[in-house]
Amino acid sequence: MTRALTRKGEATRARIVAGAAAEVRERGVDEVRLEDVMAHTGTSKGQLFHYFPDGKEGLLLAVAQHEADQVLIDQEPMLSNLTSWPAWLAWRDRLIERYLAQGVKCPLNGLLGQTGRRAPGAQAIVTGLMWRWQKAITEGIRHMQSTGDIDPDLDADRAAAALLAGIQGGVLLLLSTGKIDHLEAVLDLTIDSLRAGAPTGGS
Amino acid sequence: MTRALTRKGEATRARIVAGAAAEVRERGVDEVRLEDVMAHTGTSKGQLFHYFPDGKEGLLLAVAQHEADQVLIDQEPMLSNLTSWPAWLAWRDRLIERYLAQGVKCPLNGLLGQTGRRAPGAQAIVTGLMWRWQKAITEGIRHMQSTGDIDPDLDADRAAAALLAGIQGGVLLLLSTGKIDHLEAVLDLTIDSLRAGAPTGGS
DNA sequence: CGGTTTTTGGACTTGCAGGTCCATTTTTGC
DNA sequence: GCAAAAATGGACCTGCAAGTCCAAAAACCG
Missing domain, CATH: 1.10.357.10 (Tetracycline Repressor, domain 2)
Structure with missing residues (x-):
């Protein structure tokens, strides 16, 4: 539970959630690929799994x-x-x-x-x-x-x-x-x- | 539109739709795999694509x-x-x-x-x-x-x-x-x- | 500064599920 | 009964997308 997020990290995390949310709104939950989120938010796979260790599920939960x-x-x-x-x-x-x-x-x-x-x-x-x-x-x-x-x-x-x-x-x-x-x-x-x-x- | 379905064929088709419907009810649309339907209805992949040339989409449409x-x-x-x-x-x-x-x-x-x-x-x-x-x-x-x-x-x-x-x-x-x-x-x-x-x- | 931790990029692996293909068996209709 | 058409089984292919891994860059903090 202890998060070690720097300013930048927090910003990136927020950007990912917001971008993923937009993507979900646009294409629907099942149609969202992690690559879409990456493209839309300018992030890499490493980042996604860094901020959401549970992968897609965790990310979608945050979006929800x-x-x-x-x-x-x-x-x-x-x-x-x-x-x-x-x-x-x-x-x-x-x-x-x-x-x-x-x-x-x-x-x-x-x-x-x-x-x-x-x-x-x-x-x-x-x-x-x-x-x-x-x-x-x-x-x-x-x-x-x-x-x-x-x-x-x-x-x-x-x-x-x-x-x-x-x-x-x-x-x-x-x-x-x-x-x-x-x-x-x-x-x-x-x-x-x-x-x-x-x-x-x-x- | 011209169907060439024998008795048996019609029965099988109906069995597939019914089984797929049950499967959808049980697991949800996105979680249904064709293999589940095959197992549940005792059919083979050949049959599925024989009766539903459009594949999963056509089948789900029939189920719907x-x-x-x-x-x-x-x-x-x-x-x-x-x-x-x-x-x-x-x-x-x-x-x-x-x-x-x-x-x-x-x-x-x-x-x-x-x-x-x-x-x-x-x-x-x-x-x-x-x-x-x-x-x-x-x-x-x-x-x-x-x-x-x-x-x-x-x-x-x-x-x-x-x-x-x-x-x-x-x-x-x-x-x-x-x-x-x-x-x-x-x-x-x-x-x-x-x-x-x-x-x-x-x- | 300098060591440590966090952040980032992206190549690589993996598994799975949809779809293709064809050979075999069964049914049909005459 | 027999040829044509339909039904069946299952091996195989393929692409995609999630998830792994690690090494490089940046940020933090005393």
Whole structure:
């Protein structure tokens, strides 16, 4: 665990991870060859195995963590601020925008389901990401409940789970069909549904 | 296109596809070697390339089609019969049951997103599956609208898109986390939401 | 400085899995 | 039954990509 990385070393390592991540986004996990990474980052095989002694697997794991973190970062500060309906819509817009821009190049498409089976570590990364994501949504719902904008009787965690699943599915369908419609529909209808349950306008 | 397959030939071909499908479910798409298929189906390399001249790619394509069809078949007759709330719940139960049993072994996990990029044909298979699936849901919603059980003003296609996305995400999360909670939450909450919008009990 | 450790480059090895080929056996259809 | 076509078995080829190794260069640190 004690790392002996000099400045330069750390920079190189970071460059490799970033380059590998780009390569994964571009070609997909299974299609990435170490040579691609080397070419893309201007490094040699010696370096790759110097910084990632476990070889490709270790590198991909680092990439996965890097990308997983990025997914949540990209949603900030909206995701941590779901305190009003306009804020929810702003988050919605950010999601749409982000995934529209990303298009087919999902950095985690290989991770979900498949890679989870590969490395036990990858499983943990995905699970962790989903866990954090859902937790943030739950907190948003709870806040809206505290302000009376959402029915306090609603199971916040369950609703967050459903919304998260919807988002994942929406992204998945974006990946396979190229259309963002599903993601949009999920976000709009689910948020509407949350609003509808509010004590304000209900039965 | 002119096939010259004898009885035996057809049987062997089917055996290969079925065996390969099992193998894909078991090990995942990328981890399947032709030798695995050969061992599992008691066939030789000559046979594989005899029935699938395009090699692995052609075989996997056949497997994909086979599995995609199965996904919808497994939901019958419920999926084509969403004509009452109990019927909807029966469908829900069937989905839960099916995916609970299937667990991590999703035959299409490699297809979604990733393989879609690989073969242009795989893309079409997934898109086709999603299209048919969504269409069936849409028809269910339309029927419920016709009987007054769902608000006629609801955009059935959009609602179906959202539900489909939710299901996909639920399955995805089942694959990565091993828990069926997300799928359950999506189904229950979405169906509830459809009911809530009904003219019967609404504002 | 100068010894030590880290970083870097790249040639080389290795194993594997997809794909080719052809000889042999079986089935078909008349 | 017999010729043609299809089915089968398996040896062989081939290319690729991960991983190994070591020697040279650069950075670190007292």
